[in-house]
Each structure stands twice: as structure tokens, then as C-alpha cells.
């Protein structure tokens with residue numbers, strides 16, 4: 099999908115996708131990150147920054163939150179949230195998720211190229227080359243680092259699936275958590291969110 103779609107969607111995103119809608123899934127996803135004060139978490143795609151307040155419950159303003167997204171419009175909303183709360187530990191980057199690899203980290207964070215945890219929420223169903231993005235994220239983790247993925251999985255064609263595809267521009271039948279299962283240790287998945295349409299999968303870097 100053309101990213102200009104999200105530049106426009108950003109104006110109403112938090113209204114059409116309010117906190118309560120994904121709260122249970124997000125809350126569970128961020129618990130799975132097992133964040134401790136002082137740690138670094140990468141969020142791809144960070145969108146309008148809806149996760150920031152959840153991360154801060156664990157980080158309490160310490161450590162580092164790196165938010166990456168391709169849409170300038172979505173990032174403007176994320177920057178507004180950061181400014182409103184005067185959060186100093188958040189860094190926001192405009193980048194294509196498919197480009198975020200070890201070289202990208204070396205160029206942007208030469209002193210610290212690995213992170214403790216990564217959350218990829220509602221992104222992989224829309225990214226091209228989604229398997230490669232998972233592989234790259236695993237490369238960016240420290241030993242024992244945690245990767246958590248939250249996304250839609252509706253393998254059987256349905257009106258609901260068509261609606262989610264239409265509004266979010268993603269493919270809701272990709273075997274994302276099945277792919278992750280083979281790549282990590284301590285794999286877990288909970289498929290119970292949003293009436294069974296949204297999963298949260300987690301694993302530790304092997």
C-alpha cells in the first residue's frame with residue numbers, strides 16, 4: 099500500500115482505532131517484552147505512538163524507546179504524544195521497515211547496535227518481504243532479547259477479514275506467528291484477542 103494512505107489515515111487513526119480496541123492485546127504484548135528500567139525497546143511500526151504509554155509503565159522514563167515508521171503523518175502524531183508528556187527517552191525515525199537491519203543500526207546507533215526487545219505490532223500483515231523483516235529484527239536483538247509480534251490472523255475468507263484488509267491495507271492470512279515459531283526459543287502465542295482475530299506471539303533470540 100502507498101504510504102500516503104497512512105499520511106491521510108493518521109488524522110483519524112487514534113479515533114478509528116481507539117485505545118480500548120486493542121488494549122488487551124497491546125497490554126499482553128508489552129508484558130511479554132519483559133522490559134526493565136534502563137532497557138532499549140524498538141517499536142516497528144510505531145504509528146501514532148499508541149504504545150509509548152505502555153512502554154513507560156515499565157521503563158518509567160529511563161532507557162530508550164526507538165519508534166520507527168514510514169508515514170510522516172503517523173509520526174507527527176507520535177511526536178505530539180512525546181511532546182505532550184515531555185518524554186525524553188523516545189527517539190523517532192522515519193524509515194521503511196524493510197531497511198531496518200544491522201547496517202541501519204550501525205549508521206544510526208554506532209555505540210549500541212543491539213536492543214533488548216522489539217515490538218512489531220500491526221505491521222507485518224502490511225509489509226512487503228515480511229519474512230525478511232522478521233529475520234532482520236531477530237538480528238537486531240541482544241542475546242536473550244525478546245521479539246513480540248501482534249497482528250491479525252484470519253486464515254478463512256470472511257467479511258471481517260475483507261474489512262480489516264480494506265481499512266488497514268494488510269494481508270490478514272499470512273502465517274506470521276507460524277514463521278516466528280521456527281526462528282526463536284521459548285515461542286508462545288495467544289490467539290484469543292479481538293474475538294480470535296488478533297494474536298500476540300513472542301520468542302527469545304536463539
Ligand SMILES: C[S@@+](CC[C@H](N)C(=O)[O-])C[C@H]1O[C@@H](n2cnc3c(N)ncnc32)[C@H](O)[C@@H]1O
Pocket residue numbers: 101104142143144145146147148166167168169172193194195196219220221224225226266
Ligand atoms: C495499522 S498501523 C499500526 C501502527 C501501530 N503499530 C499501532 O499498533 O497503532 C500500520 C503502520 O505501518 C506503517 N507502515 C506501513 N508500511 C510501512 C513500511 N514499509 N515501513 C514502516 N512502516 C510502515 C504505517 O505508516 C502505519 O503507521
